[in-house]
Amino acid sequence: MSDSADVRRALASWVSYLGEIGVRELELREAPRAPSAAEVPPAGDAPALLAAIREDIGDCRRCKLCDARTNIVFGTGNPHAELMFVGEGPGADEDAQGEPFVGRAGQKLNEMIRAIGLTRKDVYIANVVKCRPPGNRDPQPDEVGTCSPFLFRQIEAINPKAIVALGSPAAKTLLGTKAGIMSLRGRWASFRGIPVMPTYHPAYLLRAYTVENRQAVFDDLKAARARIDEAS
Numbered sequence: 001m002s003d004s005a006d007v008r009r010a011l012a013s014w015v016s017y018l019g020e021i022g023v024r025e026l027e028l029r030e031a032p033r034a035p036s037a038a039e040v041p042p043a044g045d046a047p048a049l050l051a052a053i054r055e056d057i058g059d060c061r062r063c064k065l066c067d068a069r070t071n072i073v074f075g076t077g078n079p080h081a082e083l084m085f086v087g088e089g090p091g092a093d094e095d096a097q098g099e100p101f102v103g104r105a106g107q108k109l110n111e112m113i114r115a116i117g118l119t120r121k122d123v124y125i126a127n128v129v130k131c132r133p134p135g136n137r138d139p140q141p142d143e144v145g146t147c148s149p150f151l152f153r154q155i156e157a158i159n160p161k162a163i164v165a166l167g168s169p170a171a172k173t174l175l176g177t178k179a180g181i182m183s184l185r186g187r188w189a190s191f192r193g194i195p196v197m198p199t200y201h202p203a204y205l206l207r208a209y210t211v212e213n214r215q216a217v218f219d220d221l222k223a224a225r226a227r228i229d230e231a232s
């Protein structure tokens, strides 16, 4: 198939996905420039692919979240990670430091990762949107629609064996559904052939710190750990 046919097919798929998650219009402040074939690192070279994605983001002003951000929070961790965690967007601490999950929720996420015998350095952590939504609100559909292709490219570059989606916005974005986390949690789904386990966001766990919720998250992470072990 020709390059232009591939581009048309990818564009049609993206537009269809945006419709499914409720995007009716996009505000493109700066047209993304498609990298030429010579600029795209070879598949499998995850560090180079991630560096190229970060370079494409640049000092991004493609959506309105750029207006109040301090730092773009790209993602962090092992480019060859077998397990990836995806949250919704940076909070105040993350915005200040430029790294995902470094505040209280981040400490909780670190505990969750350690509970399944891994460390932050073993996994890769990223968000659906790279700039902080004001007041820690959920990212809006137009913001998700504009920024999520960067996340999808990160996932494609890392090619993990499993993804844990932390909370509703992350699960909805990856799974292309309007269903909430209460109905999605604990059940395997898939993003472009990669198994996805939706679970509660660590910030929610901190707010609703019940035995049931802690057990539910632990069960989800144990299932994710078993999945990557099986695939190794």
Ligand code: SF4
Residues within 6 Å of the ligand: 057, 060, 061, 062, 063, 064, 065, 066, 072, 129, 130, 131, 143, 146, 147
């Ligand atoms: S949230 Fe994403 S698309 Fe919007 S300005 Fe930040 S990096 Fe760009």
